[in-house]
Amino acid sequence: MSEEKKVLLHCEHLVKEFPVSRTKSVHAVSDIDLEIYEGECLALVGESGCGKSTLGRTLIQLHKPTSGDVWYKDVKISAMKPAEFAPYRRQMQMIFQDPYASLDPRMNVRDIIAEPLVTYKVCENKEALTKRVLELMDAVGVPRDFLYRYPHQFSGGQRQRIGIARAIALHPSLVICDEPVSALDVSVQSQVLNLLKDIQAQYGLTYLFISHDLSVVRFISNRVCVMFLGKICEIGDSSLIYEKPLHPYTKFLMNAIPIADPHLRGEEKTLLEGEIPSPINPPKGCRFHTRCPYATEKCRTEEPALREVEGRRVACHLA
Numbered sequence: 001m002s003e004e005k006k007v008l009l010h011c012e013h014l015v016k017e018f019p020v021s022r023t024k025s026v027h028a029v030s031d032i033d034l035e036i037y038e039g040e041c042l043a044l045v046g047e048s049g050c051g052k053s054t055l056g057r058t059l060i061q062l063h064k065p066t067s068g069d070v071w072y073k074d075v076k077i078s079a080m081k082p083a084e085f086a087p088y089r090r091q092m093q094m095i096f097q098d099p100y101a102s103l104d105p106r107m108n109v110r111d112i113i114a115e116p117l118v119t120y121k122v123c124e125n126k127e128a129l130t131k132r133v134l135e136l137m138d139a140v141g142v143p144r145d146f147l148y149r150y151p152h153q154f155s156g157g158q159r160q161r162i163g164i165a166r167a168i169a170l171h172p173s174l175v176i177c178d179e180p181v182s183a184l185d186v187s188v189q190s191q192v193l194n195l196l197k198d199i200q201a202q203y204g205l206t207y208l209f210i211s212h213d214l215s216v217v218r219f220i221s222n223r224v225c226v227m228f229l230g231k232i233c234e235i236g237d238s239s240l241i242y243e244k245p246l247h248p249y250t251k252f253l254m255n256a257i258p259i260a261d262p263h264l265r266g267e268e269k270t271l272l273e274g275e276i277p278s279p280i281n282p283p284k285g286c287r288f289h290t291r292c293p294y295a296t297e298k299c300r301t302e303e304p305a306l307r308e309v310e311g312r313r314v315a316c317h318l319a
């Protein structure tokens, strides 16, 4: 990445709640300020249910924000009507977790990859469309002979390659990768991660990479944003966060990464107790205090601000 960082997408005070009754809501995303820089891979990490997928979808307007705003470059996209948003929509694509579920089993590869090109009337005729689909198959390493095959005739890794081809068909600037390798065998994960890296360089993409797996994130990300219960705990350059995590929850996640070397396993571990609190009724003060081994009275009553500490931003009274 160049030293001159330009913001591609950012949000301010973003909130997404899902009503579950007349009086109660799931607080999936709570008052988040975040910026994604052009050309970077920003990883969103945290346990299942922390709001990372909802945040990704709300940023690209697949969910309407409950409140707060989102800007693409200098344009406020969160206030737009669907027709007004359409030209921006094509700049933002998604790669989904489950390549089995995200591809229509009744469509062949040509039609799956061609779908966004047809929707946005990108090609002049059928020949040009097929030529473009074949180029995309080359780019993701799916043999041209498979043009008229159906999803059930492919392995999980090949299906994810087809999903990647569809996501880049319109030359988007931002791709949300939502757990793109977690449904794949470990042996296939690194192949798909390498492909994502190559495609990012070749197409000049910016990634928001959503994952619960910190070993995967370490391989691909420039920056890491750790979330807990709809809030950001810590955000900064990957090298800083992996070398010296400051938030107790980040430390816990780092300690949970399996270590292959038995000599390194005796390190002190931060142990977490209890279940993740309900996002319908999140705890007051620091949302992590019911599980944090260092919680004090202040943590139970006063919410920590996300502030600059040692080159990253952290939300912890003790940092």
Ligand code: SF4
Residues within 6 Å of the ligand: 247, 248, 249, 286, 287, 288, 289, 290, 292, 293, 294, 295, 296, 299, 304, 315, 316, 317, 318, 319
């Ligand atoms: Fe733990 Fe308190 Fe820091 Fe929250 S603010 S992470 S409860 S020490």
